[in-house]
Amino acid sequence: MDKKILLISTSPFPYGNASSNTMITYIKGFNENGGDSELVCLFPNLKPIYKIAPQGVYEGVPYSYLLNKVHFSSNKILRYCELHFFVIFKFRSFIRKLAKKYDLSVIFFTHTNRSFYIFSAICHYYKAKVVFTACEFPEYIKVIDDNNRRVRFKKYCKFIDQFVFETKTLEENYKSLLNDKMDSIVIPATMLFEDILECKKTTTDSYIAYCGSIHSDEKDGLSNILYAFADFHKDNPHVKMIFVGRISNQDYQYKLREIVEKNKMQDSVVFTGEINRSVYVNYLVNASLLVVAKGANSYYTGGLSSKVVEYLFSGNPVLMVASDDFTYYLTHNNNVFFINDNLPETISDAFSLLFSDSNMRHRIGTNGKDFAYHNFNYHNLCSELYKFIK
Incomplete structure (x- = not known):
């Protein structure tokens, strides 16, 4: 058969x-x-x-x-x-x-x-x-x-x-x-990446991006990202913060917008909402820094965030809490920038350090992209999985 x-x-x-x-x-x-x-x-x-x-x-x-x-x-x-x-x-x-x-x-x-x-x-x-x-x-x-x-x-x-x-x-x-x-x-998390590799940088604007659906602080840690950005932005007014993707929790979005308004960041923080794939990838590839702030003890733990895998393929530096099994794959200050917790002051300090050294950002991003291609390539991983199931 x-x-x-x-x-x-x-x-x-x-x-x-x-x-x-x-x-x-x-x-x-x-x-x-x-x-x-x-x-x-x-x-x-x-x-x-x-x-x-x-x-x-x-x-x-x-x-x-x-x-x-x-x-x-x-x-x-x-x-x-x-x-x-x-x-x-x-x-x-x-x-x-x-x-x-x-x-x-x-x-x-x-x-x-x-x-x-x-x-x-x-x-x-x-x-x-x-x-x-x-x-x-x-x-x-x-x-x-x-x-x-x-x-x-x-x-x-x-x-x-x-x-x-x-x-x-x-x-x-x-x-x-x-x-x-x-x-x-x-089998680690697998993602489509060909369109990410093909996309070219088209802007010199500086912005930090969170790319993916907006759901909750337990899953995404976006409130702390905003508080961190508010502090960082005082000395770096030229840098914007862009949240790219679908908003699956409207109440959570209202909470985030309140933080933006309270800190008078309406001109520096953008929520794109749901957009098509090509526009999403363009935001991803053109970012100066990609961030995710899920805590180490989050309810959503155990697996490898597909968001981080997608981030790595962009060739941009990734800032994240040292959590889950990513700590076994990635190396701090080589192909990722790990922080110990997702407190606003910790994230803000990392923002400042990374934006003070463009060579560091480029090195981390380039190494992350190379690591992703050789370790999170779905063509290779799915071939291995197919043989296992067959």
Whole structure:
């Protein structure tokens, strides 16, 4: 039988979270190696502002929404049925059909919970290999960590045949939770990078950029970035601060804008909002410095931030807290500029130091780009992953 790899996501595509980028690179990488792969979104949970076909090809990636629709029904009863019943019946039929025709592997981009247990059990029943990807510590345990939940978590993982972890730390964490000898591989976060490498600098304006969706201080640390910039800007009025990307939390945006207004930085701080990919990449490549200020003890830990990987490919210096497994990959003052915490004064001091030495910024940025190309290149990583799954 021919081999087929199915990627299953509970997030919408292509306008979902960072996992959308990972799934694109997986499919591109698999198909480069002669694979046959496609993406299926379990739920019609695309935000109403987006209008796309329920099936098609995006960035060379064949995708479909399982229920042949991209938005949930407005009727509450129908919505409940779509979420809890229709999708299970359709998934069972879908997997049964493919398993008859192919040697099937199913890669899940989901949380480990009761729903995942049902979907993985269906795959197991029809002899499809179940592959689970983990980019952060398990949500089910992070919310409440007690013995009963650990027992249930182990049950939910019962039908997983192979694991794909973003970091060695995650792999060790899952092994401690499952107390099991697992078949696993560590594949760092993967991102599309060709358009970043092709983009040329077109401006000499100096600005610090945060590129990516705006969500929360726990995930992004943007309040502290603003407080740091307010202090730094007093002596560096020519430098701007630009937040590039979609704002997924409006209340959080209001909080950030209050900080801007309180410090009278309206002319120096820009929020672009959602923009197309080419404009996004242009901001990324033309920045003088790229920053992310997620704390070392953030709720969102364990994996490798795809944002940082994207930053590195830009060739611009990256300022970040020394956290997660990036400390095992990157070297301070060589291919990244690490700080010990995300306090405003720490960030401000780093801003001042980096802008006092353009040669340092250039060296760190150039080395970071070279490191990313040789260590976070999705063509190489996905080839390795394809061989593992196959």
